[in-house]
Each structure stands twice: as C-alpha cells, then as structure tokens.
Amino acid sequence: AQKITQTQPGMFVQEKEAVTLDCTYDTSDPSYGLFWYKQPSSGEMIFLIYQGSYDQQNATEGRYSLNFQKARKSANLVISASQLGDSAMYFCAMREGALAGNQFYFGTGTSLTVIP
Amino acid sequence: DTAVSQTPKYLVTQMGNDKSIKCEQNLGHDTMYWYKQDSKKFLKIMFSYNNKELIINETVPNRFSPKSPDKAHLNLHINSLELGDSAVYFCASSQATVINTEAFFGQGTRLTVV
Numbered sequence: 001a002q003k004i005t006q007t008q009p010g011m012f013v014q015e016k017e018a019v020t021l022d023c024t025y026d027t028s029d030p031s032y033g034l035f036w037y038k039q040p041s042s043g044e045m046i047f048l049i050y051q052g053s054y055d056q057q058n059a060t061e062g063r064y065s066l067n068f069q070k071a072r073k074s075a076n077l078v079i080s081a082s083q084l085g086d087s088a089m090y091f092c093a094m095r096e097g098a099l100a101g102n103q104f105y106f107g108t109g110t111s112l113t114v115i116p
Numbered sequence: 117d118t119a120v121s122q123t124p125k126y127l128v129t130q131m132g133n134d135k136s137i138k139c140e141q142n143l144g145h146d147t148m149y150w151y152k153q154d155s156k157k158f159l160k161i162m163f164s165y166n167n168k169e170l171i172i173n174e175t176v177p178n179r180f181s182p183k184s185p186d187k188a189h190l191n192l193h194i195n196s197l198e199l200g201d202s203a204v205y206f207c208a209s210s211q212a213t214v215i216n217t218e219a220f221f222g223q224g225t226r227l228t229v230v
Contacts, residue, residue: 039157
C-alpha cells in the first residue's frame with residue numbers, strides 16, 4: 001500500500017482565493033510526522049509545514065495551514081489568499097517513528113497553478 | 117551558508133561513463149539520504165545513512181554506490197551510466213531521533229545521459 005496518497009495531479013485556483021491540497025497517509029506506527037514541501041519550477045524543495053501525530057491542534061505557518069484529521073488519516077494543506085508565486089508542485093510526506101535512518105515517504109505531488 | 121549543498125547542479129554525460137555527485141551538510145544532522153526524482157516528479161528513496169552507516173538500500177542497481185566518509189558527507193557514484201539514469205538526484209539530511217525535524221534538501225543535480 002502507498003504510504004502517502006495525493007489524488008490531485010493538478011489544481012487551479014484564482015489569485016487571492018483559498019485552495020486545499022489533499023493528502024492521505026497509511027501507517028500503523030502511533031508516532032509519525034507529516035510534512036508538506038513546495039517545489040517551484042526552479043527545482044528546489046522548500047519545507048512548508050509540519051504536523052506531529054500527537055499534536056492536538058492543526059499546524060499553521062503564515063498562509064499555510066494543515067487540516068489534520070487523524071481518524072481519517074488525512075493531512076490536507078490549505079493555502080489561503082493564493083498568490084501567483086504559489087504556483088508550484090506540492091508534496092506531502094511522512095516520517096514514521098524516530099528511528100535512525102527512517103526515510104521520508106513522499107506522495108506523487110499536486111501541481112498547483114494560480115490564475116491571475 | 118548553504119545547509120545542504122550538492123555538486124554539480126547539472127551533469128551531462130555519455131552512456132557508459134562513470135560519474136559522482138557530492139553532498140555535504142553543515143547542519144550537524146546524523147542522517148543523510150539520496151532521492152531520485154523522475155520525469156513525473158516522483159521522489160523515490162535510494163539510500164539512507166545514519167552516522168556513516170547504511171540503513172536503507174532500496175532496489176537500486178548496484179551501479180549506484182553511495183559513500184559516506186563522515187556524517188556530514190554522502191556522495192553518490194554511478195558506474196556505466198544508462199539513458200534511464202537521467203533524472204534529478206536530491207541529497208537531503210535530517211536528525212534521526214527528532215521526528216519533527218524536516219528533511220533539508222540540496223538544490224538537486226540534474227543528470228542527463230546522452
């Protein structure tokens with residue numbers, strides 16, 4: 001089974017609107033972390049936001065917030081007030097436990113295009 | 117100061133050649149990774165090292181050989197390059213025992229095999 005599933009290959013949003021990028025995950029480990037990354041056309045991987053499995057509140061970082069629904073195993077990224085510079089690929093990732101060498105599992109990504 | 121730096125950024129080479137990509141991190145992290153990003157943007161783990169010890173070795177052709185001389189460096193050597201090796205290779209680092217630490221990525225190396 002896929003550890004991370006992103007079902008939206010491409011999304012469009014009007015500038016200044018909010019957009020939700022979906023992410024579901026699969027793990028039996030009670031301790032895990034969820035991450036979102038942005039990859040603009042220039043290619044670098046930019047960390048956006050983190051949510052821990054034991055965190056009671058949804059994470060927020062500026063215009064980014066994470067809608068964490070543990071029972072549904074979903075960790076959707078919400079971008080408010082979209083800007084043209086938000087056009088990029090967005091990856092959801094998960095890390096299980098805190099063991100040495102544990103990898104980050106990545107989803108297939110969602111390509112977001114912000115329309116002026 | 118660049119946290120994770122990998123060189124070169126671009127690498128164009130002919131089939132059959134041997135090439136290396138270097139990676140260094142100055143974050144004091146104990147874990148380093150190599151990921152391959154294919155043309156569809158999928159990020160696939162190749163190797164994971166913790167304190168110079170190989171932890172993860174995914175199904176990668178043995179033409180790919182990572183080397184970690186110390187915990188700040190993880191280099192990737194590729195023998196007998198093939199057309200299918202063309203991709204972007206990312207080095208990353210993190211702190212193993214701190215789960216809320218994100219992976220820090222290098223800028224990527226775009227390898228083109230012709």
